[in-house]
Amino acid sequence: MASFGPALGPVYSALSSEVLWLYTKWLEYRELYAGSSDRIQLLNDSASHYFWMTQHVMWRDILLHIARLTDPPHQGANVNLSLLSLPEVVEDVDMRVRVEAILESTCGKAAFAREYRNKHLAHQDIDHALDRVAPLSMGSRQSVEDVLAAFAEALNEICLHHTDGTMLYAEVRPTDGARSLIHWLNVARQAELERRDRIQDGIFTSEDLTHPQAP
Numbered sequence: 001m002a003s004f005g006p007a008l009g010p011v012y013s014a015l016s017s018e019v020l021w022l023y024t025k026w027l028e029y030r031e032l033y034a035g036s037s038d039r040i041q042l043l044n045d046s047a048s049h050y051f052w053m054t055q056h057v058m059w060r061d062i063l064l065h066i067a068r069l070t071d072p073p074h075q076g077a078n079v080n081l082s083l084l085s086l087p088e089v090v091e092d093v094d095m096r097v098r099v100e101a102i103l104e105s106t107c108g109k110a111a112f113a114r115e116y117r118n119k120h121l122a123h124q125d126i127d128h129a130l131d132r133v134a135p136l137s138m139g140s141r142q143s144v145e146d147v148l149a150a151f152a153e154a155l156n157e158i159c160l161h162h163t164d165g166t167m168l169y170a171e172v173r174p175t176d177g178a179r180s181l182i183h184w185l186n187v188a189r190q191a192e193l194e195r196r197d198r199i200q201d202g203i204f205t206s207e208d209l210t211h212p213q214a215p
Contacts, residue, residue, distance in 0.1 A: 003162045007089040012158055014081055015069070016167060019151045022065045023169045026148060029058045031178035034141055039182065046185045059138065060121055066147055067117035070110045083154055095161050099154055106150035112139045113147070 001009040032043065033055050043051040073085035084103055090096040116136050119125035127133045148169070156166040173179070198204040 004158075005091065008086075008091070008158070011081070011085060011089050012155070015083060015086070016155055016159075018065075018069060018081070019148075019155060019169055020167070020172060022062065022069070022151070023148060024172045024174065025058065025065070026062055026144060027170070027173060028178045029055075029062065030141070031182065032058075035182075042182065042185055042189060045189060062144060063113040063116055063139065064121055066110050066113040066144070067121075069151065070107055070114060083151060086154065086158070090158065092161065095158065099157055102150060102154045102157060106147065106154060109143065109147045109150055112137045112143060 003009070004012050032051070033040070068080075069083050071080045071082045071084070073080055073082050073088060079085075083106065086103070087096050087100050090099055116138055119128055120136055128136055152167070152169045155169075159166050195204070195208050198208055
């Protein structure tokens with residue numbers, strides 16, 4: 001509040017938290033699904049249907065999050081927490097112009113997510129549901145990267161002006177997230193391969209013929 005003021009401070013803080021959370025989800029998605037072919041094979045070997053389903057759920061959640069953050073600030077009687085509401089609370093005229101330019105570009109980059117949200121996730125457009133028109137674009141990893149970078153740029157333009165610093169949104173990596181999961185899946189797969197080798201070589205124990213009960 002002291003640095004940003006009573007109008008901008010709460011809006012900036014809430015939006016920064018939203019973008020930070022979006023980046024957290026995105027980096028977890030990338031950790032799981034944007035790695036090497038060996039990593040994808042590890043997921044398929046472990047629980048292919050579960051990780052396929054999780055991939056689709058995570059992707060759609062990320063598109064929803066992008067769409068919400070680029071909603072109009074005002075829709076009828078509703079007031080939305082949106083990046084597009086920032087110019088309304090930025091007092092410095094020069095900075096407001098810069099932020100508006102960034103946000104205009106950002107909305108263009110996020111158009112695919114908004115259309116997919118409007119016609120498939122939040123509503124079910126009948127023409128698309130019945131394949132009467134060309135399929136909707138779900139975007140690509142690069143298109144999501146571009147949108148997130150634009151979100152960070154808009155917020156950091158404001159942050160730099162008020163604090164002489166910026167937020168490293170793309171560096172958010174939980175210690176007990178997807179990377180930890182990948183590690184333990186790999187440990188489990190290696191243990192299973194060694195168990196099968198012992199059985200094949202005839203040097204197995206009774207424990208090798210049973211699996212521990214899941215908790």
